[in-house]
Amino acid sequence: MFAVYASEPNADDPLASLAVGDRPEPDVPDGWVTVNVKAASLNMHDIWTLRGVGIKPDQFPMILGCDGAGVLDDGTEVVLHSVIGDPEWRGEETLDPKRTLLTEKYQGTFADKVVVPKRNAIGKPAEMSFAEGAIMGTAWLTAYRMLFVKSGLRPGQTMLVQGASGGVSTALVQLGRAAGMRVWVTGRSEAKRDLAKQLGAHETFESGARLPERVDAVFETVGKATWSHSMKSLKPGGIIVVSGSTSGPDPSADLQRLFFLQLRVVGSTMGTRDELASLLEFVRLAGIRPQIGTELPLSEAKEGFRTMLEGDTAGKTVFTL
Known part of the structure; x- marks a missing residue:
């Protein structure tokens, strides 16, 4: 499948490790679902991944992208919650010492498909575009x-x-x-x-x-x-x-x-699944249209990364598929 990924860690020149090309189709463990990605947004976390921060060397190559919105195989439109916790943890999600984000242990959203636990795929409000949904999760x-x-x-x-x-x-x-x-x-x-x-x-x-x-x-x-x-x-x-x-x-x-x-x-770090669900409802009820600064096809991801590195942002950068 088509993907944008970090080929290896590069602390001094992160864009040198940014690769665009084919990656293997993901396996789907029990209790997980496949999301056919329609849009995904860029975060500073993706720059840190390219630099090798917060990820072990043996995790490369790693498909980038914490955020996304897309469609399940049954047609359900969803927004992704990128915090994946320990199934045995019963406390507040963001305090789980074994929690991880997409792109730290599991492959990310800058691809045709991404696999996440079923509970991490939250119904997208009909009024919200995929591009807008893709910026909600981080x-x-x-x-x-x-x-x-x-x-x-x-x-x-x-x-x-x-x-x-x-x-x-x-x-x-x-x-x-x-x-x-x-x-x-x-x-x-x-x-x-x-x-x-x-x-x-x-x-x-x-x-x-x-x-x-x-x-x-x-x-x-x-x-x-x-x-x-x-x-x-x-x-x-x-x-x-x-x-x-x-x-x-x-x-x-x-x-x-x-x-x-x-x-x-x-x-304050990220948020819980329930907080994301409440955010989606608040945005819907308030009629807020999130600010998207740049929207690019995923094939042109390098331009979005370059803009973020230079600090030339005006809202979120979104990649569409």
């Missing part, structure tokens, strides 16, 4: 959990999203606006800030700019480049919800500010 699920599970925000409170144009950031803007939050966003360029306003942000600011007032919550996916600004932007008792560190994972802790103002820092 970026949008991450944003949903950050906002509705971790932050404790109430409608009418003010949230700051650091970084205006990434997949999680654009999802946070749209979800926050739909939920009745006052949404503020920072961005490095006027074009990125304009995009945030188009998606529903009430105010936008240059990166690092002094805000008119402090906020109730900051949503962090950037890390080192924005951490100091995030800490200084919080009201006493406020919260930073962190789901990534694209600029580096080594921020100054600023412990004096943390304890004196009783700030809270909370980590």
